[in-house]
Amino acid sequence: MSDPLVRALRLLELSPRRVLYAVAAGVATLGSALALAALSAWLITRAWQMPPVLDLTVAVVAVRALGISRGVFRYLERLATHDAALRGTVSARAAIYRRLSEGDPAASAGLRRGDLLARTGGDVDALGDVVVRALIPIAVAVVLALTAVGGLALISPAAALLLAVALAVSGVAAPVLSARAARMAEADGALASARFSETAVLALDHAAELRVAGRLAETVRRAGDWERREIRATDRAAVPSAFAAAATPLAIGASVLGALLIGIVAYGPDGGAPGEMTPMSLAILVLLPLAAFEATGALPAAAVALTRARIASGRIMALLDRAGDAPAAGGVPVTPPVHLRATALRSGWPGGIPTDALDLDLPPGSRVAVVGPSGAGKTTLLMTLAGLLAPVSGAVTVNSVPAAELDQAQLRAAVGFFAEDAHLFETSLLENLRVARGDVGEAEATATLESVGLGPWVAELPDGLHTVLAAGGRSLSGGQRRRLLLARALLSPARVLLLDEPTEHLDAAEGAALLHGLLDRDSELVAPDRTVVVVTHQLPSDTVADAVLRVEAINRLPVR
Known part of the structure; x- marks a missing residue:
């Protein structure tokens, strides 16, 4: 059987054109930031050399254009991403309701209302978050990381290698730790969350009957117990989550400091001479990594979204598989009148x-x-x-x-x-x-x-x-x-x-x-x-x- 996440993502019926448009807008957004960092570094150091002002005119206008375009592309990226995600969640819910209505009703009747609400509500939202928080950010991060490393390699291969390692820490190690934290929180907390929803809905829907039966206080207490178990699961996941949060700042510091040291060594006593490290190149070498990490900074959250979506998709597909297990027709059509x-x-x-x-x-x-x-x-x-x-x-x-x-x-x-x-x-x-x-x-x-x-x-x-x-x-x-x-x-x-x-x-x-x-x-x-x-x-x-x-x-x- 295929991965439940892959099967569940098919429920979103994502339009490739909309997804590619969102990725392109995201690449344009962070590409503008990357180009802005490099061009700003060049402009600052070149202006320090006090050249004729006309030599800086194009760069000044380009900096303004990149600053404006970053905001414009960010708006377009958010618009396209959320459009794709919201359309997907609508399609997923419609598909789930259709499958439940066409399948075995006992599949849902055997669930408490709180659990069914969690599967068709929060779990589908988690699936939609994959588009906004995972698929598109990952695609954008890969493109921008390759672009940043390739651009830096033109100035210093050693600095580019260091940036690649730092980006791997930020874009791979940090997401792995975040995913581990999310698995711990979800694995321990998913049952508690579902049971809390079930018990709370039971107490809210049937408070009068439970009070008459003398069970209301017990039901409320049980809901509180499940809520506390969910909180404890979240607390246990805080340690790997903290390390994941620290990984990106450490990688940024190591990359910038390493690039600075490499640039100083390359600049040498003859810095600025033809064929050597120039002041403009040195500034770009130091500032470019700062913008490069903006793309990988979203990957720990992407890993969390993927982990939660994987767990949620397992619950969704289990529900749909139960609904789809209805026995085949017996070959005798039911027609009025019915006895x-x-x-x-x-x-x-x-x-x-x-x-x-x-x-x-x-x-x-x-x-x-x-x-x-x-x-x-x-x-x-x-x-x-x-x-x-x-x-x-x-x-x-x-x-x-x-x-x-x-x-x-x-x-x-x-x-x-x-x-x-x-x-x-x-x-x-x-x-x-x-x-x-x-x-x-x-x-x-x-x-x-x-x-x-x-x-x-x-x-x-x-x-x-x-x-x-x-x-x-x-x-x-x-x-x-x-x-x-x-x-x-x-x-x-x-x-x-x-x-x-x-x-x-x-x-x-x-x-x-x-x-x-x-x-x-x-x-x-x-x-x-x-x-x-x-x-x-x-x-x-x-x-x-x-x-x-x-x-x-x-x-x-x-x-x-």
Whole structure:
């Protein structure tokens, strides 16, 4: 298998033209600095000789031009570099989301939300940093180092050799030490960081439930423990990092001092004579190395970025490899209508207490309500029916075909799980509905929103369906959020709708009306050939559901 970093970098879909443009701008930036140092050294020493002022005019203008061009090229280099990196991270995230959606959902469902957030957030950012902090700086440093050594060799081969050794210390030894420090920090701190994120998200998302269960203080304490472990890992990596930071200044001092001594010896008693070391050459010999190290000074940070990206890419590719391990299609296409069956099914999170075994027969058009106390396993039952969690035991079949033999595209076209905490994006209302089906038109979206009771609210929005939810789901009330998620579910192509608490945060009358619409076969809210399974704590007493399933066993999510 190829290097995970190389595989992950392909996700960035970097444009060679953009990368070359960024490298060229970087070379021009530091090339201007290198030429400015050499020309300034020549100008200062030549002016000391008090020649006719016209002899210095071209050099003076060139110094001004190089000073200006350095800033201009630096701006262009940053613009090009960040453009390439940001486009790459967008492409990488889109590819990851696409692979996760097309692959095995259990690959991500088995991860805590904090860990999944770290892999799709911070890890992708680390991958993008490779462009800004590693690939382009390394290419620029190589070109500039060769140019500086070659230019100095024209004056003094010995000084050029010394500069080459010093640049190797700054550009190779220092990055190696930095990479070692980064590996120590990441290897020891990555697990702690991920566990801290998981525990913190758990505490933030479920503070009320944890407080009721008497586990909130323990969860907060565990988050603090993981944070302290991460800090200790960073401290342990400080020693090699300090040596890496000292390597470049030491190399610069040795190079400049060595070049000065070599220049003094070469200057000799006959300095300035034809064929000998001139004052201008001596000044260039001393000042040129100072500018040459500007390119290698960024390489320790580049090594750190590469190390972090390598570790991050391993986590990203592990996630995608899990998502890509979905079994091949069983050769039996899933087409409407869909008949879903569960036989001796026990569901639960890994490490948790599974539900009791149950048999469930859902022919097309079934209407079933699932009730039970909080934590009994109602949501995990729906996730297992949808293929998001593997059954603890038993089997799920779709039109007599084992769900495990269907590819994920087939399974999602048949069965859709719609979580109560599904994400709402910071984009337009219409685009949030198109998450379920990309071809949803405005008329269909408006009709669906009206059917779930959001018609008056949409009519009051400044831009209607095109109003941007400025803060995503946080810009809506609890009831509006649930209605919008329900509309998304109704617009999905799934023939079996597994709905988790769709009427939570609604008042009793409105919630009962929606549940009647979802569970009544004669209702126009859901097509009669679509199956609906609803988890609810607010089941009306006069329910018209075909069956009411009560889940009694307690299923606890393991605390890790």
